[in-house]
Amino acid sequence: MSFTATIKKELTRLDSESCCKKAELSALVRINGTVHIRKKSFMIDIVTENPSTARYIFSLVKNLYQVQPEVLVRKKVRLKKNNVYMIRLASNANRILEDLYIMKGNSWERIEGIAPELIKRPCCKRAYLRGAFLASGSVNNPDSASYHLEIVSTYHDHSQSLCQLMNRFYLHAKVIERKKGFVVYIKEGDKIGEFLNIIGAHPSLLKFENVRIMKDMRNSVNRLVNCETANLNKTIQAAMRQIKNIQRIDQEIGLEHLPDRLREVAETRLKYPEANLAELGQLLPSGKVSKSAINHRLRKLEEIAKKFSADNETKED
Numbered sequence: 001m002s003f004t005a006t007i008k009k010e011l012t013r014l015d016s017e018s019c020c021k022k023a024e025l026s027a028l029v030r031i032n033g034t035v036h037i038r039k040k041s042f043m044i045d046i047v048t049e050n051p052s053t054a055r056y057i058f059s060l061v062k063n064l065y066q067v068q069p070e071v072l073v074r075k076k077v078r079l080k081k082n083n084v085y086m087i088r089l090a091s092n093a094n095r096i097l098e099d100l101y102i103m104k105g106n107s108w109e110r111i112e113g114i115a116p117e118l119i120k121r122p123c124c125k126r127a128y129l130r131g132a133f134l135a136s137g138s139v140n141n142p143d144s145a146s147y148h149l150e151i152v153s154t155y156h157d158h159s160q161s162l163c164q165l166m167n168r169f170y171l172h173a174k175v176i177e178r179k180k181g182f183v184v185y186i187k188e189g190d191k192i193g194e195f196l197n198i199i200g201a202h203p204s205l206l207k208f209e210n211v212r213i214m215k216d217m218r219n220s221v222n223r224l225v226n227c228e229t230a231n232l233n234k235t236i237q238a239a240m241r242q243i244k245n246i247q248r249i250d251q252e253i254g255l256e257h258l259p260d261r262l263r264e265v266a267e268t269r270l271k272y273p274e275a276n277l278a279e280l281g282q283l284l285p286s287g288k289v290s291k292s293a294i295n296h297r298l299r300k301l302e303e304i305a306k307k308f309s310a311d312n313e314t315k316e317d
């Protein structure tokens, strides 16, 4: 699975606030939706090649408007072999388009840009960006030679608003016109990391920052220091530290030599770097344990790892 697809899968598993759902869906419909007229009323088709995004759009519509959209799947004949998913809204489309601030009432008039009503709250601003990324966003694999994240939009006014919204978070986004439409893009690695953090793609952010740190380490020690102090949130920093500890222990003695209770936690942490402590407690193969038990075992692992560092320092002395 590509890095972009992994991020999208993650995003569709987030439990967004009820106020944010509308902002997310508005971005998705605005970018991936086509409006048709049938018997004097509107019909909306929202198209995506990503199955998780399709499921997500379906559940947002159902959740917000209590209507059951139709889902159509097409096989692409040429180009890639991906399926194309179409979520079709035939009933209440006028009302939904108005409610999502895409069209003005029953008129033909499209509302330009991003309506301020949709993005009043900070969480909804993030949600709009999340929806836009789900709709047409992509990002280079962190291993690739250059950093690039982009979101394509058909309308110039919308891409400008999207760019402004991103720059409220100081992301240094820019807009360029291409054949496929207007492209809002970010070129700097640390800003791409921040974008992933803003839209809530935390496991992918962890992966992205890990690869980025490894890459930059080859370039210069100074830059490494900056990256490590980058504003990753606390949970991620803790998870990164735990993983380092576990890898250290694995190198020194091998995880198989740990007591079962610790080995199990170590292996589960490596397998689920994004899980928080409570989730880790649920994921243990031998059965659930409490958050504080997990915390206790991780601290034990840290003590063991520290002991190795201390041993090595004494040896070097």
Ligand SMILES: [Zn+2]
Pocket: 017, 018, 019, 020, 021, 121, 122, 123, 124, 125, 127
């Ligand atoms: Zn919100």
